[in-house]
Amino acid sequence: MAIEIKAPAFPESVADGEVATWHKQEGEQVARDELIVEIETDKVVMEVVAPEDGVISKILAQEGETVQSEQVLAVLEQGASAAASGAAATPAQAAPAAVDDDAEGPAMGPAARQLVEEHQLNPAEIPGSGKNGRVTKEDILAYLKTRDSAPAAKPAAPAAAVPAPAAPQVQASGERIEKRVPMTRMRAKIAERLLEATQSTAMLTTFNEVNMAPLMELRNKYKDQFAQVHNGTRLGFMGFFVKAACEALKRFPAVNASIDGNDIVYHGYQDIGVAVSTTDGLVVPVLRDADFMSVADVEASIRDLGERARDKKLTIEDMTGGTFTVSNGGVFGSLLSTPILNPPQTGILGMHKIQERPMAVNGEVVILPMMYLALSYDHRLIDGKTAVQFLVAIKDLIEDPARILLQL
Incomplete structure (x- = not known):
């Protein structure tokens, strides 16, 4: 049949x-x-x-x-x-x-x-x-x-019992090779959306830096126990940054909003997109209702989404929606960058490499593990004051992780 x-x-x-x-x-x-x-x-x-x-x-x-x-x-x-x-x-x-x-x-x-x-x-x-x-x-x-561009072979010598082996082809000195391949649909769509974001939004980026020492100390203290209790889930930094973003978005709802024509849509929930790098380009699967997830839930979900993205197992539903995005370029060694918005979202948080730097603390120079944070936002909706306060809220929560759990 x-x-x-x-x-x-x-x-x-x-x-x-x-x-x-x-x-x-x-x-x-x-x-x-x-x-x-x-x-x-x-x-x-x-x-x-x-x-x-x-x-x-x-x-x-x-x-x-x-x-x-x-x-x-x-x-x-x-x-x-x-x-x-x-x-x-x-x-x-x-x-x-x-x-x-x-x-x-x-x-x-x-x-x-x-x-x-x-x-x-x-x-x-x-x-x-x-x-x-x-x-x-x-x-x-x-x-x-x-x-077809290789030189024609010379005629074989007459009456030769065994043909002479062909001379190996050697690339001429100074020859420049080019290869033209069609852009994949996914890569073309990514390019289209990035261009749209830069042309259709009033995008601006503000920066701050965060002392990662308290969070690193907390992670080193509990990472083994965390993995045992949560079925091998690794305790990373993304879980804390996603939870900090959820708390800050509640305080500054404009950063969690989107523009639809002449209307502003305020979302009463936090669906956080997490940028994941694959061989086909950057994809942004979404953590639904991330504000109701624990740090362990966030870490486990990010690991699952990352594996499915690399195996090309993500669905359309996994990629649809999102009210805010967190991107971690630090895993590739990026020290500072300006992340591009993911329309119709109006804000994206960029994390970067942790690097020890001399910092002035109470009048003394102290070497601390510091990370630059970048917040790109749509200035049509979000004022500079709001953007700076939002990023400072993220900084305060990360530098005192207990405040994330206590929602302070």
């Missing part, structure tokens, strides 16, 4: 998607719930799995093709085997392609496979830049360009 394999149902905020990678090809056997194809949207990569055991009889949407919500991507012959499917294939389908003869060769999509067949290439000679070494269409085009 033929079963249609469809794209996922996209939410209203996602217009369409793009076929990113086929993990199975026509004639290949699949098991139920096995990954078949990945669909990349503006926000996340969505996986499509096999609904039943069977064989992929036909692929209807190629890699790089734009697809709509619930569009048919392929046809699955339920219960069929790869051998039976091959026996029923037409002569053109049954003819072995160059890429299929090499069982150990790299994986590739239909577009790349077609180029290999047209040019009679050996896929094992083509370096793949895709996921898990997958050979993409762009890899083959680059290979052909390099091959």
Whole structure:
């Protein structure tokens, strides 16, 4: 029985998607719930799995093709085997392609496979830049360009019993290599939103610095016990900063608001976005009702969201919403930066590297672990005074962590 394999149902905020990678090809056997194809949207990569055991009889949407919500991507012959499917294939389908003869060769999509067949290439000679070494269409085009631009080989010497080995190709001194690849939908959307934030908001950034010694002392004292009690959850700094942000947002609701046309929307809850870096770019999953979460809940949720982001398991719902964002560039060594707003939010807190610096304390110079804090805000809604007071509230809560628990 033929079963249609469809794209996922996209939410209203996602217009369409793009076929990113086929993990199975026509004639290949699949098991139920096995990954078949990945669909990349503006926000996340969505996986499509096999609904039943069977064989992929036909692929209807190629890699790089734009697809709509619930569009048919392929046809699955339920219960069929790869051998039976091959026996029923037409002569053109049954003819072995160059890429299929090499069982150990790299994986590739239909577009790349077609180029290999047209040019009679050996896929094992083509370096793949895709996921898990997958050979993409762009890899083959680059290979052909390099091959065609190489000097023609000299005619072989007559009556030679064994052909002389080809001389290794050496890159000419001073030759500059360029590689052009299309921007992914997610990367393009990130670029679009960042540009929108800088052009459509009156963004301004204010700075302060915080003494991390009290928080570091508290963490060192309880981190082992914390991990034991909370099932291995690591006690980090993000949990305290998220909780401090929630407390400060309650005191300064304008920083937790958003602009909708000529209206100001004040949110009576704190949904905190946490910036996570992935190979595809920066994503911002959201901690719902973070003000009701404990430090342990925040740390466990951030760890879970980070792992799912790197494994491309985040859903649209994980990425939607958020009233304020916390970004920690310090994990990469950033000492100071100006974070960009995540519209329609009007504020984002930037954390940075902890670095020991000489500080004046009660008339004496003391070496303290200091961190620069940055608050970028939309000046259309938030006045400078409010922004500075909000950042000072964060500083006070972090320098005296007990105040977070006591809500002082």
